Amino acid sequence: xxxxxxxxxxxxxHPSIKGEVWEFLLGGYDPxxxxxxxxxxxxxxxxxxxxxxxxxxxxxPLIGSGKFVTMAVVAEDGQPLEESSVENQGWLVxxxxxxxxxxxxxxxxxxxxxxxxxxxxxxxxYENESNQARLWDILSIYTWLNPDIGYVQGMNDICSPMIxxxxxxxxxxxxxxxxxRRLRENFRTTATSMGVQTQLGMLSQVIKTVDPRLHQxxxxxxxGEYLFAIRMLMVLFRREFSFxxxxxxxxxxxxxxxxxxxxxxxxxxxxRGNFSEQDPRLLKKYGKFERKYVKSGQNEQHNTLAVFVxxxxxxxxxxxxxxxxxxxxxxxxxLGDIAGNLDARKACKEALKIHEKFLKKANRx
Numbered sequence: 001x002x003x004x005x006x007x008x009x010x011x012x013x014h015p016s017i018k019g020e021v022w023e024f025l026l027g028g029y030d031p032x033x034x035x036x037x038x039x040x041x042x043x044x045x046x047x048x049x050x051x052x053x054x055x056x057x058x059x060x061p062l063i064g065s066g067k068f069v070t071m072a073v074v075a076e077d078g079q080p081l082e083e084s085s086v087e088n089q090g091w092l093v094x095x096x097x098x099x100x101x102x103x104x105x106x107x108x109x110x111x112x113x114x115x116x117x118x119x120x121x122x123x124x125x126y127e128n129e130s131n132q133a134r135l136w137d138i139l140s141i142y143t144w145l146n147p148d149i150g151y152v153q154g155m156n157d158i159c160s161p162m163i164x165x166x167x168x169x170x171x172x173x174x175x176x177x178x179x180x181r182r183l184r185e186n187f188r189t190t191a192t193s194m195g196v197q198t199q200l201g202m203l204s205q206v207i208k209t210v211d212p213r214l215h216q217x218x219x220x221x222x223x224g225e226y227l228f229a230i231r232m233l234m235v236l237f238r239r240e241f242s243f244x245x246x247x248x249x250x251x252x253x254x255x256x257x258x259x260x261x262x263x264x265x266x267x268x269x270x271x272r273g274n275f276s277e278q279d280p281r282l283l284k285k286y287g288k289f290e291r292k293y294v295k296s297g298q299n300e301q302h303n304t305l306a307v308f309v310x311x312x313x314x315x316x317x318x319x320x321x322x323x324x325x326x327x328x329x330x331x332x333x334x335l336g337d338i339a340g341n342l343d344a345r346k347a348c349k350e351a352l353k354i355h356e357k358f359l360k361k362a363n364r365x
Contacts, residue, residue: 001024001031001258001260001285002284002285004021004024004255005255005256005258005285005287005288008021008025008251008252008255009252009255009256009287009288012248012251012252013251015165018165018247018251019162019165019166019167019171019172019175021251022162022165022175022250022251022254023166023171023174023175023178025251025254025255025258026175026178026179026181026182026254026262027178027181027259027262027263027265027266028174028175028178028263029041029263030263030264031260031263031285042171045170045171045174046168046170046171048170049141049169049170049173049174050170052141052144052145053137053141055144056140056141056144059102059106060073060091060106060109060140061091062091063137063140063141064137065133066129066130066133067129067133068112068113068116068132068133068136068137069091069109069110069113070110070113070114070117071110071113072107072110073091073092073093073106073109073110074092074093074097074103074106074107076107078096078097078098078103079096080092080093080094080095080096081093093106101147104147104150105140105143105144105147108143108150108151109136109140111151111153112136112139112140112143112151112156113136115139115153115156116132116135116136116139116156117132118156119132119135119156119157119160120157120160120243123164123243125164131163134163134169134172135156135159135160135163137169138159138163138169138172138173138176139151139155139156139159141173142155142159142173142176142177142180146180146184148188149180149184149187149188152187152189154187154231154234154235155180155187157235157236157238158176158179158180158183158235158236158238159172159176161243161246161247161250162175162176162179178266181266182304183236185198186199186233186234187234194230196230196233196234199233199304199306199307200225200226200227200229200230200233202307203226203229203233203307203310203311204224204225204226206307206308206311206354206358207226207311207314209357209358209361209362210311210315210354210357210358210361211314211315211318213322214314214315214318214321214322217321217322217325218321218331221325221326221327221328221330221331222328223328223331228328228331228332228335229310229314232306232309232310232313233306233307233310236249236250236253236306237249237306237309237342239339240313240335240338240339240342241342241344245342245343245344246344248344248345249309249344249347249348252344252345252348253305253306253309253348254287255287255288256287256288256289256290256305256348256352257287257289257290257304257305258285258286258287258290259286259287259290259294260282260285260286283295288352289305289352289355292355292359305348305351305355308351308352308354308355308358309347309348309351311351311354312347312348312350312351312353312354313335313338313342313347314335315350315354316338316342316347316350317334317335317338320334321334
């Protein structure tokens with residue numbers, strides 16, 4: 001695994017095996033597992049996914065049909081809608097829905113559909129409606145299984161590449177499910193807070209430590225909460241980088257943050273606390289970024305590499321931000337100008353430098 005991580009950090013992953021390698025990086029398989037063990041687990045997961053899909057199809061027959069909805073299938077109060085809209089839909093709820101969880105899920109299906117239509121629409125893959133329907137199916141099923149998080153816009157951007165890279169829909173679902181384990185707190189929203197705020201707070205700390213002048217300037221513009229960086233963190237830079245570069249950035253980050261115990265901690269959460277190995281041979285199996293935290297004994301909750309990548313993006317625009325930004329709109333515009341124009345490798349390299357600088361300065365304080 002350590003050789004694999006080194007190769008990824010040097011040059012990314014060949015498109016023909018991207019999907020399979022991602023499954024490892026995201027903790028889908030034990031790094032020490034055999035081909036046979038993985039096959040057994042893969043088949044078990046596929047059965048599980050298709051059982052869930054059938055459960056959802058019983059409630060909404062459009063799931064798995066190659067079609068999807070972009071308009072409501074039920075009224076907000078759970079009552080059936082007028083029959084007249086059935087031709088737009090292909091399917092509508094026939095009897096009143098009283099179950100709260102079921103109603104909440106059915107109400108969000110059209111929102112998922114609207115986002116699916118907008119997802120990576122410039123890719124020829126999504127010219128085929130059945131591929132769009134697969135994206136809708138996976139997001140709908142995930143939303144049904146995770147009512148605490150539900151569906152939040154941006155999940156479509158995380159899931160889309162997985163459907164393109166992994167042929168079997170069930171494999172794509174599980175790859176997305178593992179990615180969401182890392183990202184789900186970003187998507188958790190309550191009446192008073194957003195999950196991504198924790199990371200924004202970390203970003204604020206990082207910029208304040210490594211570039212106090214820029215931080216002060218943003219504070220003066222009322223941007224000290226770094227809300228303009230929400231999208232970068234929520235959808236992992238899908239808008240700032242081209243499609244291929246965003247995927248390259250993801251695998252670089254996942255390789256650098258790789259923890260060989262991920263799989264075990266997901267499959268057997270009760271053992272989560274038993275993984276603080278300091279054995280130098282074992283340390284080599286960690287990604288470059290993660291290793292630093294394990295070495296220093298800080299392997300509990302810590303900053304993610306994404307926070308430092310945002311910091312590196314801000315640093316590339318440091319001069320323009322200080323000179324031209326007279327208000328938050330200017331900050332948003334300056335950062336908006338970089339859409340699709342960033343170099344993933346460079347951004348990661350810079351992020352690691354900022355991380356070094358941050359750790360040094362933070363330790364001095």
